[in-house]
Amino acid sequence: MNTSFLLFALLNPLFALLAAPLYMALIRKVKAYAQGRKGPRLFQVYYDLKKLMQKEAVYSPTSSWIMRFTPYLNLSTLLVCSLFVPLVFVPEPAGGLGNIIVFLYLLALERFFTALGGLDAGSAFGGMGSSRSMSLAAVIEPTMVVAFAALAFVLKSLNLHHMFALTAGTVLPISPTLVLVSISLFIILIVETGRLPVDNPATHLELTMINEAMILEQTGKNLVLLELAHALKQFLLMGILINTILPVGLSTEIDAGKIAVSALLFLLKAGLLAIIIGLFESALAKMRLFRLPAFYVMAFFFSALTILIEVFA
Amino acid sequence: MIDPLFLEGIIKVLFVFVLISAGLIISTRNLSSVLTTYTVQSFLLAAVSFLLYLMDGKGQLLLLAGLTLASKVILIPYFISRIEEKIKIGRDLHFAYLEPTPSLLLSIGLILLSYTFLSKVFEGLPLSKLFFFGAVIGLSLTLMGMLVMFSRKKVVTKALGYLSMENGVLMFGLFVTELPFIIEVLIIIDLIILVMLTTILAVGMDSSIEEYRQKFRKLQVWTGVESQ
Numbered sequence: 001m002n003t004s005f006l007l008f009a010l011l012n013p014l015f016a017l018l019a020a021p022l023y024m025a026l027i028r029k030v031k032a033y034a035q036g037r038k039g040p041r042l043f044q045v046y047y048d049l050k051k052l053m054q055k056e057a058v059y060s061p062t063s064s065w066i067m068r069f070t071p072y073l074n075l076s077t078l079l080v081c082s083l084f085v086p087l088v089f090v091p092e093p094a095g096g097l098g099n100i101i102v103f104l105y106l107l108a109l110e111r112f113f114t115a116l117g118g119l120d121a122g123s124a125f126g127g128m129g130s131s132r133s134m135s136l137a138a139v140i141e142p143t144m145v146v147a148f149a150a151l152a153f154v155l156k157s158l159n160l161h162h163m164f165a166l167t168a169g170t171v172l173p174i175s176p177t178l179v180l181v182s183i184s185l186f187i188i189l190i191v192e193t194g195r196l197p198v199d200n201p202a203t204h205l206e207l208t209m210i211n212e213a214m215i216l217e218q219t220g221k222n223l224v225l226l227e228l229a230h231a232l233k234q235f236l237l238m239g240i241l242i243n244t245i246l247p248v249g250l251s252t253e254i255d256a257g258k259i260a261v262s263a264l265l266f267l268l269k270a271g272l273l274a275i276i277i278g279l280f281e282s283a284l285a286k287m288r289l290f291r292l293p294a295f296y297v298m299a300f301f302f303s304a305l306t307i308l309i310e311v312f313a
Numbered sequence: 314m315i316d317p318l319f320l321e322g323i324i325k326v327l328f329v330f331v332l333i334s335a336g337l338i339i340s341t342r343n344l345s346s347v348l349t350t351y352t353v354q355s356f357l358l359a360a361v362s363f364l365l366y367l368m369d370g371k372g373q374l375l376l377l378a379g380l381t382l383a384s385k386v387i388l389i390p391y392f393i394s395r396i397e398e399k400i401k402i403g404r405d406l407h408f409a410y411l412e413p414t415p416s417l418l419l420s421i422g423l424i425l426l427s428y429t430f431l432s433k434v435f436e437g438l439p440l441s442k443l444f445f446f447g448a449v450i451g452l453s454l455t456l457m458g459m460l461v462m463f464s465r466k467k468v469v470t471k472a473l474g475y476l477s478m479e480n481g482v483l484m485f486g487l488f489v490t491e492l493p494f495i496i497e498v499l500i501i502i503d504l505i506i507l508v509m510l511t512t513i514l515a516v517g518m519d520s521s522i523e524e525y526r527q528k529f530r531k532l533q534v535w536t537g538v539e540s541q
Contacts, residue, residue, distance in 0.1 A: 176326040180333070294340065294414045301336050301417045308424055309329070309446075 004254050008091035013082040015263060020235035021045045021228065023274045027195075028202075030278025049224050057220035062122035070117035071218065071225035077110045078232040085239045088263045089251040090165045098161035100148050107192070110229065111137055118214030125206065129213025132289065136198070136210070139293050140191050143300045147184040150306040151244065154178055164243045168250040180306045182245040187299035189241060193234040195277065197287040197295065208286055235270070242269045320368050321443055324361055328450055331357050331484070332424075335457045338477050339420060340413035342404050344469060348393055351473050351480075355385035358480055361447075362487055374487075377499070381483065384503045389476065396469060407466035407521065416464050420457045427452040444488045451485030454478070466521045476506060 025045040032039025059067060084103045096102070115133050118126035154175050155163040167174055173182075191198050194211035204212060215226050243250060249265035251258040287295060334354040341347050359381040366374035411419065428449050435445060458478025462471050479502055486499075520528060 176322070176329045179326070179329050183333070294412070297414045297417050298336065298340065301421060302333070304421045305332055305336075305424070308421070308428070309332075 002092055005091045005097075007254060008086070008089065009083055011088050011259070012086065013079050015088050016082040016085075016232055016235050016239075017079070017228065019267060019270070020231035021049065023235060023238065023270055024231045026271060026274040027278045027281070030275050031202075031282050034279065034282035049227065052224045052227075053221050055220040057218075057222050060121040060123070060217055063120050063217070066113075066116050067120040067217070068222070070113045070120075071222040071229070073113050074110050074229035075225045075232070077106050077113075078229045078236070081106050081236055082232060084160050085236045086161060086164050086243070086250070087239050087266055089254065089259050090161060090168055098159040100152060100158050100160055103160065104144060104148060107233070108137075108141070110233070114211075114214050114226075117218070118216075121217035123217055125209075125213045125216050128206075129210050129216070132210045133214060136191070136292060139296050140188070143184070143296050143303070144188055144192075146300055146307075147181060147188055147303040150177075150181050150184070150303040150310075153307055153310050154181060160240070164247065164250060165252055167243060167247040168252050169247070171248045173245050173247075175310075177306045177309050178244055180302045180309070182241055184299040184303040184306075185237070185241045185244065187295065189234070189237040190277070190280075191296065191299075192237055193230065196281040197284045198292060200286055238270050238273050239266070242266065242273060315367060317368050320364050324364050324443065324447075327357050327361050327364070328446065331361075331450060331454065335454055335477065336417060336420070338473065339416045339457060339461055339464075342406055342413075344397055344403055344405055344467075345394070347405075347470060347473050348390055348397065351477055352386055352390040354477060354480055355381060355390075358483055358487075359386060361484070365487060377483075377487070380499065380503075385476070385480070389503075389506065393469065393473070402467075405465055405467040405470045408464050409466050411460070411464040416460055420453070420460060423456040423460070424449070424453040427456060440489075447488030448485055451481050451483075451488060454481030454484055457481070468520065468522065468525055471522075472506075479506070 022042065022045070025040070025042050028045075029039045029042060081103060084098050084100075084106075086098075111133065115130040118130035118133070120126070151163070152158050154177050155166055157163050157166070173179060190196075194201055199210040199212075200208045201212065203209060204216070206213075209216075211230070215223065218226055246269055249262055251262035331354060334350050334357065337350045338347055338354070341350065359378045362374050362378040362381060366372075366378065431445070431449050431452060435448070440448075455478050458474050458476075458481055461474030461477060465471055465474060482502075483499060
C-alpha cells in the first residue's frame with residue numbers, strides 16, 4: 001500500500017459521498033423543468049437527509065436483525081465500491097482493488113441485501129418490490145457481465161484503475177467501439193438506479209414501484225444510509241460511463257492543482273450526464289414490467305457487438 | 314490532403330453507428346422513429362462513401378454519395394413521412410414470428426454468420442481489414458433488413474426493412490464490387506422503390522398484408538371495375 005493509494009482511499013470515497021446526493025437532486029430538477037415546474041432547490045436533498053438523520057428509527061415488530069443491518073451493509077459496500085472507480089485521480093494500482101469482477105459482486109451483494117431488507121419487514125409492498133427486483137436482476141446480471149466484459153475487452157484489462165489510467169489524458173474515447181459499450185453502460189445505469197422507464201423513483205404507487213417498495217419500511221437514519229447508498233451507486237456508475245466515453249482531464253499524478261481541476265471537471269461532466277438522464281427520463285413513459293427484457297437486450301446487443309467488432313476488425 | 318489513417322478511424326466510427334441504427338430499426342415500435350433511424354442510416358452511408366472518395370479520389374464515389382443523399386436522405390423519407398401523416402397510426406405493435414428481443418439476439422448471430430461466411434469467400438484475396446469489415450457489415454445489414462421484413466406486420470415497416478436491406482447492398486457494393494455497375498443498379502433499385510411506394514400510397518399503408526389484400530380486392534385495382 002503506497003502513499004498515492006492512501007491519499008486516493010481518503011479522497012475518492014469522500015468526494016463521491018459528498019457529491020452523490022447533489023446529482024439525485026439535479027436529475028429531479030431537470031425533470032421538474034421539463035414538466036414546467038420549478039422543483040425543490042438543489043441543496044434541499046442535503047437538508048432532507050439532515051432532517052431524517054435526527055429522526056428516530058422505527059421497526060416493524062416482525063422484523064429481524066436484517067432490517068437493522070441492511071442500511072449499514074449497503075452504504076459500506078458502496079463505499080468500498082467507490083475505491084474501485086477513480087473519480088478524482090487514478091492512483092498507482094494496489095493489489096485486488098479495481099477488479100471489475102469484485103465490483104460486480106459487491107453490487108450484487110448490495111442488491112441482495114436490499115431485497116432481503118424489503119422482505120424482512122413483512123409488509124406486502126416490500127415483498128412485492130423484492131420479488132420484482134430479483135426477477136429483473138436475473139435478466140440484467142448477464143447483460144451487465146457482458147457489458148463489463150466488452151469494456152474489459154476494449155481496454156485490455158480487468159482492472160478499472162488500469163482501464164482509466166489508459167483512457168486518462170485522451171479527449172475522445174480511444175476506440176470507436178467504446179461508443180457501443182457506453183450505450184450499454186447507460187442502460188445499465190438507468191436499470192441499476194431504478195429510473196424511468198424501468199422504475200419510477202418519484203412515486204409510491206403500488207403498480208410501478210420496485211426500489212421504493214423495498215425501502216418503504218425503513219425510517220430515520222437507516223433511510224438516510226439507504227438513500228446515500230443509492231445516490232452513491234448512481235454516482236459511481238455515472239463515473240464509469242464518464243471515464244469511458246469522455247475521460248478528458250482525469251489526472252494520473254498526485255498534484256493538488258491537478259486533482260482539484262480533475263474533480264471540478266468531473267463534477268461538470270457528471271452534471272451534463274445528469275441533465276441527459278433527466279431529459280431521457282422526461283421523454284419516456286414507464287414500461288410494462290414484462291417488456292423490460294427488450295430494453296435490457298438492447299444493452300446486451302451493443303455489448304455483444306462490441307466484442308464481435310473487437311475480435312474481428 | 315487528409316491523413317488516410319484518420320479517415321479510416323472515422324469510417325470505423327461510422328460503422329459502429331450504422332450497426333446501432335440497424336439495431337434500432339429492428340426493435341423500435343414507433344413508426345416515425347423507424348423512419349428517422351433509416352434516414353440517419355442512409356446519411357451515414359453517404360458519409361462513408363464521401364470519406365472513401367477522400368481516400369481514393371474516385372469520382373464515382375462522390376457521385377454515389379450525392380445520389381444517396383438526394384434519394385435516400387431527402388426524397389424517400391419525405392414520401393414515407395407524407396404517408397405516415399396520412400395513415401394516422403403512430404406505432405407498429407404487431408410482429409410475426411419474432412418479437413424485437415429475439416430478433417436482436419438473432420441479428421448478433423447473423424453478423425457472426427456473415428463474418429464466417431465472408432472470411433471463407435475472401436480467403437486469399439488482397440482485401441484490407443477495413444474493406445473486409447465493411448463487407449461484413451454490408452452483408453449483415455442486408456440480412457437484418459430481411460429480418461425486419463419478415464418480423465413486422467405493417468406494410469410501412471416492411472418497406473423500411475426493404476430499404477434498409479438495400480442500404481446493406483449499397484454498403485457491400487461500396488467495399489467489395491466494381492463501382493459503375495453498382496451505381497446503375499442502385500438507380501434502378503431506387504426507382505423501383507419509388508414506384509412501389511407510390512403504388513402503396515394509392516391503396517393504403519395502414520393495414521397488415523391480409524387487410525391490404527382485401528382492400529386491393531375491394532378496389533378492384535387490377536381490373537379497373539369498382540366494387541359494390
